[in-house]
Amino acid sequence: MSKYTEDDLREELETKEYEYGFYTDIESETFAKGLNEDVVRAISKKKNEPEWMTEWRLKAFEVWSKMEEPEWANVTYKKPEFQEIAYYSAPKQKPKLNSIDEVDPDLLATFEKLGISLEEQKRLANVAVDIVVDSVSVATTFKKTLGEKGIIFMPISEAIQEHPELVRKHLGTVVPPSDNFYAALNSAVFSDGSFCYIPKGVKCPMELSTYFRINEGGTGQFERTLVVADEGSFVSYLEGCTAPSRDENQLHAAVVELIAMDDAEIKYSTVQNWFPGNSEGKGGVYNFVTKRGLCETNAKISWTQVETGSAITWKYPSCILKGNNSVGEFYSIAVTNNFQQADTGTKMIHLGKNTKSTIISKGISAGKSQNSYRGLVQISSRAENARNFSQCDSLLMGNKCGAHTFPYIEVKNKSAQVEHEATTSKIGEDQLFYCNQRGIDTEKAIALIVNGFSKEVLNKLPMEFAVEAQKLLEISLEGSVG
Amino acid sequence: MDLKEKIVSSYVAFEDGVNINSDIHEIRTEAFQNFEKLGFPSKKLEAWKYTSLNSILKEDYSIFPDKEKSITLAEVKKYFIHDIDTYKIVFIDGKYSSFLSETTHDNIDVCLMSSALSKKKYKLVIENYFNKIAKQDNLTSLNTAFSKEGAYIHIPKNTEVEKPIQIINFTTGEESATMLQPRNLIVADKNAHVQIIERHQSLTSNAALTNVVTEIFADRHSTVDLYKIQNDNIAASLVDNTFVEQQSNSVVSVHTFSFGGNITRNNLNFFQKGEHIDSILKGITIIEGKQHVDHHTLVHHIEPNCESHQDYKGIYDERSTGVFNGKVIVEKEAQKTNAYQKNNNILMNNKSTINAKPQLEIFADDVKCSHGCTIGQLxxxxxxxxxxxxxxxxxxxxxxxxxxxxxxxxxxxxxxxxxxxxxxxxxxxxxxxxxxx
Structure with a gap:
């Protein structure tokens, strides 16, 4: 699958600490630290938003200020000081960019280091990239091709200006601002994100992709993504993340909302590689994300995620299976090393008849990390013939790390069939011996076995991502042998 | 006056009936303060997310039933396993019934907690084992605060008890609502073997609430089999707190059969303090109506080379609710642990509910741990x-x-x-x- 050879890997392992830990010096316009009603208003004003949007944000802020930070997750960390964060940071730029030449060369260099050269993307890959650097979308490519099909793919701030009726209709319907602490915070202060609308019956011809980066020191990233797939449409959406090295913990509280109308299908893939902190557990990103999708009749939402980064991950991509015959899927690999902590999983809420859901979760813990699966399968009393299959496998490397499983199963219908299995194991001595015998050294053997362990999930990723994800897995487990 | 206030204010009266200058009373007082602070559990607590006690806490329970009622063997014979010879420790409304019981001091001790707590002969055992593994949570603390009576079983080393022991608590319903807090202690010394059958039975349809704590200590190479038969009438609720501590090579199995009662909550905790231990937790639940059964298990693997087997089956009809919350913790020293957990459920009716939460918390890498949970039909x-x-x-x-x-x-x-x-x-x-x- 990959041209990436083992020698490349070794070289990489030797040379790099955190590959993407660089800092681009772009003159940023950053608000003073702290959060109050005025800051929310100012963000809204900055974005030139209509009145309803400002009101929406203010309402969310009001809700947020009454909420308390949740503590139920199986993670320990120093809580972020919410008044010490700057809530808006945008690269100072010319207001409008029509072609790539107008993009700041420094920024372009940044992308180059990230390996997503725009030119190359444009020429080779069949991917439209909506690049977000510190919350403001800088360039949107392939807009034209998509435009011909009637597909709207643009930064959400622009969508609020250009398609207010669509945004207003759907924003906050799946994840209401009052949903949880971080969703409320995001609703109040989100700076930008992506908006995607696929019209009736349209199959999106290419993978839509957004690359996020946190750039400016001390700023939080509050992304808002809204994907609406109208009746009978299909879209595959990719999201990838990298962040520069920082000593202080950075907060990332994103909200992703997916709406799959009748007969529509959304495939949402994530490769998350935020800075995990160094080997002493210093620094790293706090990733507190709310992701949820709503399925109408016959619709399907499929979440695939590869989580290798972040000091703390707190993320539960969920599906509300509202319509009859709708399908929800969740495929996840979560790798934790050193002092990382991950509490991740999914929620499958079965409301409609004949709804199906599949959960495959693979957790790999190494070093001194803690990896938790937390999931909910809920079958309501009206969900006749609902079917769920869950499988959570954990792989432990060493006895300083931990793997935890917290599945919640709530069934109120007798025709439901729910299965849950979980196993925990380590890499078998015999497997390693077999590889060693054949001249594969232990480090590579582990990479091989881990890849096999994760294959069920890796297979669900689009090709380009699968290659990147495989690479990430290997790098993340660097030095965990023994 | 709510139940908590009532309990708190009755503690002084309770103190009149016990020796308040003993070490035991210090333990009681500490537990009492703990309960006073914590109160009854609410659904806000993660451990009580699916079970609400509110409906049964409203009753005006009499905490020290004073009306005595004698019952004849004929009335209650059907509640005993009567076709074999057994030792029996029988309580009626929390008071020992010598007439229905058959205790012994012949090599083994099958007798009463009240005498164990007060007599010098038992002092060492009580000092070593009483309240050593019971958790400091709300209801266990409540029981400890009022601990006075219950079954005391001590099997010395290299002894196989020749017949099973039955522990039966009857509630006569003389009072309109009765609350009982039996406290049992079971100690099996090295290579001792014992089988115990435990039952709580209410004889009328007056409300009853039993909050029982049982501590079991199994020393090396011992075996303890405990069978809990829960087929009480619909006005009776039970909170059963059982704590088991095992030493190397011991085998302890607890079977819980939940067929009756209003709200039944089984807190079953195993602590493995040695190697090559086997812990067996099994249960069958068949309920209907508005009954509620909650199995809350914990197996704590602390040392290497141990096993645990959990197997819980449930069949739920009408508007009944079943809860299974199983937790397995494997400490980092507990390498080569095999921990299995299985929970299978059948829902017979669309108004019935099952909430399952099988959890694993694993800190060791060389282990085999699995859990399976299914919900389906015939x-x-x-x-x-x-x-x-x-x-x-x-x-x-x-x-x-x-x-x-x-x-x-x-x-x-x-x-x-x-x-x-x-x-x-x-x-x-x-x-x-x-x-x-």
Whole structure:
């Protein structure tokens, strides 16, 4: 699958600490630290938003200020000081960019280091990239091709200006601002994100992709993504993340909302590689994300995620299976090393008849990390013939790390069939011996076995991502042998 | 006055009846303060997310039933496993009934907690074991605060108890609502072997709430089998807190058969303090109406080379609710642990609910741990097959349910207990099958 050879890997392992830990010096316009009603208003004003949007944000802020930070997750960390964060940071730029030449060369260099050269993307890959650097979308490519099909793919701030009726209709319907602490915070202060609308019956011809980066020191990233797939449409959406090295913990509280109308299908893939902190557990990103999708009749939402980064991950991509015959899927690999902590999983809420859901979760813990699966399968009393299959496998490397499983199963219908299995194991001595015998050294053997362990999930990723994800897995487990 | 206030204010009265200058009373007082601080558990607590006690806490319980009622053996014979010879420790409204009991001090001690707590002879055992593993949570603290009476069983080393021991608590219903807090202690010394049957039975339809704590200590190479038969009437609720500490090479199994009662909560905790330990936790739950059964288990693997086996089956009809919350913790020293957890459920009705939460917390890498949880129906094809061969639907269904529950039944080592459970299942399923499994 990959041209990436083992020698490349070794070289990489030797040379790099955190590959993407660089800092681009772009003159940023950053608000003073702290959060109050005025800051929310100012963000809204900055974005030139209509009145309803400002009101929406203010309402969310009001809700947020009454909420308390949740503590139920199986993670320990120093809580972020919410008044010490700057809530808006945008690269100072010319207001409008029509072609790539107008993009700041420094920024372009940044992308180059990230390996997503725009030119190359444009020429080779069949991917439209909506690049977000510190919350403001800088360039949107392939807009034209998509435009011909009637597909709207643009930064959400622009969508609020250009398609207010669509945004207003759907924003906050799946994840209401009052949903949880971080969703409320995001609703109040989100700076930008992506908006995607696929019209009736349209199959999106290419993978839509957004690359996020946190750039400016001390700023939080509050992304808002809204994907609406109208009746009978299909879209595959990719999201990838990298962040520069920082000593202080950075907060990332994103909200992703997916709406799959009748007969529509959304495939949402994530490769998350935020800075995990160094080997002493210093620094790293706090990733507190709310992701949820709503399925109408016959619709399907499929979440695939590869989580290798972040000091703390707190993320539960969920599906509300509202319509009859709708399908929800969740495929996840979560790798934790050193002092990382991950509490991740999914929620499958079965409301409609004949709804199906599949959960495959693979957790790999190494070093001194803690990896938790937390999931909910809920079958309501009206969900006749609902079917769920869950499988959570954990792989432990060493006895300083931990793997935890917290599945919640709530069934109120007798025709439901729910299965849950979980196993925990380590890499078998015999497997390693077999590889060693054949001249594969232990480090590579582990990479091989881990890849096999994760294959069920890796297979669900689009090709380009699968290659990147495989690479990430290997790098993340660097030095965990023994 | 709510129940908590009532309990708190009655503590002074309780103190009148016990020796307040003993070490035990210090433990009680500390537990009392703890309960005073914590109060009753609410649904806000993660451990009580699916079970609300509110409906049963409203009753005006009499905390020290003072009306005494004697009951004849004929009235209650059916609640005993009466077809074999057994030791019996029987309490009526929390008070020891010497007439119905059969205790012993012949080598083994099968007697009363009240005498164990007060007599010098038992001082060492009480000092070593009493309240050593019971958690400091709300209801256990409440029980500890009022601990006074219950069963005391001590089996010295290299002894095999020749017949099972029955512990039965009757509630007569003389008071309109009764609250009981039995406290049991079971100590099996090295290479001791014992089988115990425990039952709580209310004799009228007046409300009853039992908050029982049982501590079990199994020393090296010992075996303890505990069978809990829960088939109380619908006005009776039970919170059962059982704590088991095992040393190397011991085998402890706890079977819980929950067929009756209003709200039944079983907190079952195992702590493995040695190597090569086997812990067995099994249960069958068959309920209907508005009954609620909650199994809350914990197995704490602390040392290497141990095993635990959990197998819980549930059949839920009408508006009943079942909860299974199983937790396995494997500490980083506990390498080579094998921990298995299985929970299978059948819902018979769309108004019935099952909430399952099988958890694993694992810190060691060389372990085999698995849990499986299923919720489904009886196999339509198997039903059809039997009906084709002339077995009526009701019986065919019952047969399948027997088969479903059989993995739990087959490890019951006392044949008479097994037979009794089979009969209870037949009554619950409203069938009469003339066969033996």
């Amino acid at each position: 196999d339509e094809q198997a039903l059809f097959y039997m009906q084709q061969r002339g077995i009526p639907k009701k019986e065919a269904k019952a047969l399948l349910m027997y088969a479903f529950a059989n993995t739990v039944l087959e490890s019951v080592k006392v044949p008479e207990v097994k037979e009794r459970i089979m009969k209870l299942i037949a009554t619950k399923l409203k069938v009469n099958i003339g066969f033996n499994i």
